[in-house]
Amino acid sequence: MTTEATAIAHPNVALSKYWGKREEVAGAVGLGAGPLSGPANIPAVPSLSVTLEGLTTRATVRFDTSLAEDRVTLDGAAARGQARARVVDMLDRVRLVSGETRRAEVASRNDFPTASGLASSASGFAALALAVVRAARLDWDAARVSDLARRSSVSAARSILGGFVELDGPVARQVAPRDHLPLAVLVCVTSEGPKMVGSTEGMRRTMERSPFARAWLDEAPKLHAALREALLARDFDKVGELAEASALAMHASAISAGVVYWNGATIEVLSTVRALRDAGTPAYATIDAGPHVKVLVRPEDVARVRPALESTAGVLRVIEARVGEGARLVES
Ligand code: PMV
Numbered sequence: 232m233t234t235e236a237t238a239i240a241h242p243n244v245a246l247s248k249y250w251g252k253r254e255e256v257a258g259a260v261g262l263g264a265g266p267l268s269g270p271a272n273i274p275a276v277p278s279l280s281v282t283l284e285g286l287t288t289r290a291t292v293r294f295d296t297s298l299a300e301d302r303v304t305l306d307g308a309a310a311r312g313q314a315r316a317r318v319v320d321m322l323d324r325v326r327l328v329s330g331e332t333r334r335a336e337v338a339s340r341n342d343f344p345t346a347s348g349l350a351s352s353a354s355g356f357a358a359l360a361l362a363v364v365r366a367a368r369l370d371w372d373a374a375r376v377s378d379l380a381r382r383s384s385v386s387a388a389r390s391i392l393g394g395f396v397e398l399d400g401p402v403a404r405q406v407a408p409r410d411h412l413p414l415a416v417l418v419c420v421t422s423e424g425p426k427m428v429g430s431t432e433g434m435r436r437t438m439e440r441s442p443f444a445r446a447w448l449d450e451a452p453k454l455h456a457a458l459r460e461a462l463l464a465r466d467f468d469k470v471g472e473l474a475e476a477s478a479l480a481m482h483a484s485a486i487s488a489g490v491v492y493w494n495g496a497t498i499e500v501l502s503t504v505r506a507l508r509d510a511g512t513p514a515y516a517t518i519d520a521g522p523h524v525k526v527l528v529r530p531e532d533v534a535r536v537r538p539a540l541e542s543t544a545g546v547l548r549v550i551e552a553r554v555g556e557g558a559r560l561v562e563s
Contacts, residue, residue, distance in 0.1 A: 237563040238558055238560050240558035242351065243390050250434050274398060277451070280389045286341075287343075288339060290340075291338045292336075303319070317383055322337070350384075352387060360376050373391055392557040394406075412467065416525050417533065417549050419526060421547060422547070434485075478516065478518045497518065497523075499544045499545050500516065504516045504524075
């Protein structure tokens with residue numbers, strides 16, 4: 232006997248960043264046990280993201296009595312090692328709570344390249360979480376699916392929802408729908424290779440070694456609260472300024488721990504963005520755990536900003552994204 236479900240989800244970009252997990256902070260910054268130690272993979276600071284459209288992961292999960300073990304394919308190739316283990320962990324969590332005993336066949340496919348500069352783990356685990364919950368015939372709301380997704384990838388918790396999404400604790404929730412603030416995200420891809428340090432390892436090192444870890448942990452919630460307020464007031468410039476400030480503060484803490492994600496082109500794009508602003512075009516930069524720069528602009532300015540980014544030294548290509556919907560079930 233089989234039961235099957237397919238879901239799609241999109242990547243997201245954090246406007247106010249999360250960097251650091253509660254369990255690490257408790258250990259490294261000397262907070263000890265107590266309320267901050269909590270369950271695994273809880274972000275140490277709140278974040279607010281925008282779910283994108285135009286880039287999609289599609290995941291199918293089929294529980295099947297005839298399977299002797301879980302089978303996982305990612306972009307058409309059999310997954311092995313760590314990549315397979317992360318998927319099987321999620322299946323095991325759902326089997327544990329649902330009483331499901333069958334093994335599963337999992338197929339996940341991105342319609343965008345992994346080196347696009349957008350986190351495929353966010354869209355991948357969001358689509359997978361929704362598909363596995365439905366295939367196990369659990370009747371869970373978005374909050375529970377978000378909680379499940381977060382245990383595999385913190386940013387995946389946010390891709391369960393569409394529009395503007397907040398993650399402050401174990402579960403993400405929508406702060407504003409996608410049409411709340413007109414926004415385009417221009418992703419400047421500056422390298423084809425995989426990043427040198429994964430985000431989990433990068434934040435662990437930051438919490439352990441950065442002399443500014445405590446400052447980041449104190450500052451991030453304030454930036455987040457101000458950004459949330461600016462978003463609700465539909466103040467594009469304030470949202471952009473605070474998003475850039477959040478990204479720079481996060482990277483300052485990482486860099487001071489020796490975790491440098493930037494390359495030369497990262498700096499070049501930052502200076503193009505500053506020049507655009509000086510010339511009167513509102514454009515703001517944000518950077519995740521890699522060398523690519525995501526530029527936030529108003530949709531009416533895309534035609535002017537895009538060529539400036541494309542002609543910036545070291546930019547390989549520019550991908551344009553708009554605000555999108557959350558994870559949803561589709562026909563298999
Ligand atoms: O989702 P993770 O655990 O891989 O971490 C992502 C961290 C950042 O993208 C740098 C920030 C964020 O809030 O998405």
